[in-house]
Amino acid sequence: MAAPLLEKLSESLGSPEPAVRLILSVLIGYVFALVYRWFLFYQPATVIHLFHICSGLSLAAFNFGSQLYHSATCVFVQFLMLRLMGRTVTAVLSSFTFQMLYLLSGYYYTATEEYDIKWTMPHCVLTLKLIGLAFDFYDGGKEPSKLNPEQKKGALASVPTLLEVFGFSYFYGGFLVGPQFTLRSYQSLVARELTDCPGKPPNSVIPALKRFALGFLCLAIYAIFSPSYPDNYFLTDEYEAQPFWYRCVFILLWGKVMLYKYVSCWVIAEGVCILAGLGYNGVVDGKHQWDACANMRVWLFETTPLFGGTIASFNINTNAWAARSVSNVTCDFPRVKSKWCPKSKKLMSYQ
Incomplete structure (x- = not known):
């Protein structure tokens, strides 16, 4: 059925x-x-x-x-x-x-x-x-x-x-x-510890709905504009015949629209985590934070002129995972340095 x-x-x-x-x-x-x-x-x-x-x-x-x-x-x-x-x-x-x-x-x-x-x-x-x-x-x-x-x-x-x-x-x-x-x-x-009301379900319905609404908006943008930017158009003779500037602009718009497919899923899933309480991130400046599971800061990503801003706003939790794991490895294994040996004409390693 x-x-x-x-x-x-x-x-x-x-x-x-x-x-x-x-x-x-x-x-x-x-x-x-x-x-x-x-x-x-x-x-x-x-x-x-x-x-x-x-x-x-x-x-x-x-x-x-x-x-x-x-x-x-x-x-x-x-x-x-x-x-x-x-x-x-x-x-x-x-x-x-x-x-x-x-x-x-x-x-x-x-x-x-x-x-x-x-x-x-x-x-x-x-x-x-x-x-x-x-x-x-x-x-x-x-x-x-x-x-x-x-x-x-x-x-x-x-x-x-x-x-x-x-x-x-x-x-x-x-x-x-x-x-x-x-x-x-x-x-x-x-253990019921991720809540702004000790011992009670968190007041996270409104924050969750906000992320859901943003995710739904991103999904609507993708659904409306994606038919105008099909993937297979890149392989056609028509695209090949277009001026260079047109092809560059098309790629830029295609990438932006395709990205919203992933952004919508991330933001909507974040809303689920917030609703359950997993998104609770303590209190900052007297306000309860619900961004512990934020994987995308959409506004920052769209407006930042800096490369560092892009990193800070995109795939946030995965980046944090990599940073935590990489620092784990570098702390547990000795750093290996190297220098050039003129006689052997090789890089000689030492700790």
């Missing part, structure tokens, strides 16, 4: 069915967040973990069918690595190697000539999340003085349980398109 309805909906919207399934799944996240707020907020942690696991798996099944086993396999293997290898560099390297090879193999065996929405899309988000989990668990065994502020926020004091790892991985607000967040943040959510 659902399949024919989705086919008709995708035809009326002029979008591929996988894309329609994806945006519907992101929107369903708001329903799951409301269920959590209204019925599960005061429930034990086990119940909340199971709800997040079941809701995330249902979204995976809705989009990718039986191929959800790819994500489940990687999550379970990651849990075993944490349990069996402990807080070791070997565990971190093994996690990075396994998760990256699994993702790259998925890209290789499912690659086509077009951009397809398939199980590898959310698996990219999951790969970073699980590798980050290994780093955070490793950080939990260090002296606090050796950790930077970001590492201290994510460091895990104890081994997470199987339910925690699966709930963290399949949380409906971040499973499909992100954002990245730490297991510590997820544990704080389950």
